[in-house]
Amino acid sequence: MISVRCVVAFAIALSVVSFAVSASAQKTAQESAAAAKKPFDPVPGMPGKDSVWVPTPFVTLEKMYDLAKLTPKDFVMDLGSGDGRAIIVAAKRGTPGLGIEWNQDLINLSNKFAAEAGVSHLAKFERGDMFSADISKATVLGLFMLPDQLAKLTPKFLTMRPGSRITVNGFGIPGWTTDVTEKATGDCGTWCTAHLYIVPAPVAGTWRLGEADLALAQSFQMLTGTLTVSGKSTPVANGRLNGNKITFTVGDTQYSGRVNGTSMSGQVNGMPWSATKK
Numbered sequence: 496m497i498s499v500r501c502v503v504a505f506a507i508a509l510s511v512v513s514f515a516v517s518a519s520a521q522k523t524a525q526e527s528a529a530a531a532k533k534p535f536d537p538v539p540g541m542p543g544k545d546s547v548w549v550p551t552p553f554v555t556l557e558k559m560y561d562l563a564k565l566t567p568k569d570f571v572m573d574l575g576s577g578d579g580r581a582i583i584v585a586a587k588r589g590t591p592g593l594g595i596e597w598n599q600d601l602i603n604l605s606n607k608f609a610a611e612a613g614v615s616h617l618a619k620f621e622r623g624d625m626f627s628a629d630i631s632k633a634t635v636l637g638l639f640m641l642p643d644q645l646a647k648l649t650p651k652f653l654t655m656r657p658g659s660r661i662t663v664n665g666f667g668i669p670g671w672t673t674d675v676t677e678k679a680t681g682d683c684g685t686w687c688t689a690h691l692y693i694v695p696a697p698v699a700g701t702w703r704l705g706e707a708d709l710a711l712a713q714s715f716q717m718l719t720g721t722l723t724v725s726g727k728s729t730p731v732a733n734g735r736l737n738g739n740k741i742t743f744t745v746g747d748t749q750y751s752g753r754v755n756g757t758s759m760s761g762q763v764n765g766m767p768w769s770a771t772k773k
C-alpha cells in the first residue's frame with residue numbers, strides 16, 4: 496500500500512519540478528525575446544554561403560583603393576560584401592558602389608552603417624550570389640575571397656573593360672601575376688596585404704603589322720610571340736599589357752601603343768606603327 500505520506504511527498508516533488516520547468520520555460524522565452532531584440536552583431540569566422548565572414552581591416556581597404564587609384568568616376572563592386580565596409584569606404588571617397596552579399600542580416604547591417612556614415616546615396620547593397628552577380632557596371636572590384644572563388648570568377652573578371660582594376664585583400668588570383676602588391680601600414684594585425692590586377696585587353700592571335708605577321712600568345716597581362724617578315728621570325732620579348740596599353744620588344748626595337756578592339760597603333764623608333772587583327 497502506498498502511504499499517505501508517500502503521496503504527499505510525490506505531490507510536493509511534482510509541484511517543485513513543475514515550478515522549475517515553468518520558471519525555466521519562462522526564462523527561455525525571456526532569453527529568446529531579448530535575443531530577438533538584440534541587434535545583429537556578426538562575429539568574425541561566422542559561417543556564410545560559400546565562405547565565412549572575416550572583415551577586411553580598414554587600413555587594407557584604403558591601401559587597396561590607393562593602389563587602384565580609385566576616383567569618384569569609378570563604380571566599385573564587392574562580391575560577398577559582408578558588413579559593407581569595402582563599399583562604404585569607397586563611398587566616403589565619393590565613389591558609388593554596390594555590394595553583393597548572400598546573408599540578409601549583413602545587408603541590413605551594411606545599410607545601417609552606410610546611413611550612419613551619410614553615404615546611403617552612394618553605397619548600395621543587394622542580396623545575391625557572388626558567382627552570378629552582374630559586374631558589367633564595375634570599373635573597380637574590391638574583394639576578399641578564397642583562392643578557388645577567385646579562380647572560378649577569373650573568366651568573368653577578364654570580360655571587364657580593359658583597364659578595370661581588381662584589388663584584392665590577402666589571397667591573390669591564382670595564375671595571374673599582380674601588377675602591384677603592397678602592405679597596409681598602421682592599425683593592421685592580419686589581412687594587411689593588398690594586390691592590384693589591371694584587366695588587360697585581349698590580344699592573343701595574329702595581327703598584320705605592315706608587311707609582317709605579329710603572332711601573340713597571352714597569359715593575362717604577359718605577352719610572348721614572334722614577328723615574322725619574309726619567312727624570318729624574331730621572338731617578341733618583354734611583351735606586356737597595362738589595360739589597353741601594349742609594349743613589346745622585337746630584337747632591339749621597342750614598340751609601344753594602344754589596343755582598340757581589333758586594331759592597335761603606336762610609336763616605334765619615333766615613327767607610327769599600326770596593326771590589324773587577322
Ligand SMILES: C[S@@+](CC[C@H](N)C(=O)[O-])C[C@H]1O[C@@H](n2cnc3c(N)ncnc32)[C@H](O)[C@@H]1O
Nearest residue numbers: 543544545546549550551575577597624625639
Ligand atoms: C571573407 S568575407 C569578406 C567580407 C567583405 N568583402 C570584406 O572584405 O570585409 C566573405 C563574405 O562573403 C559572403 N559570401 C559567402 N558566399 C557567398 C556567395 N555565394 N554569394 C554572396 N556572398 C557570399 C559571406 O557571407 C561573407 O560576408
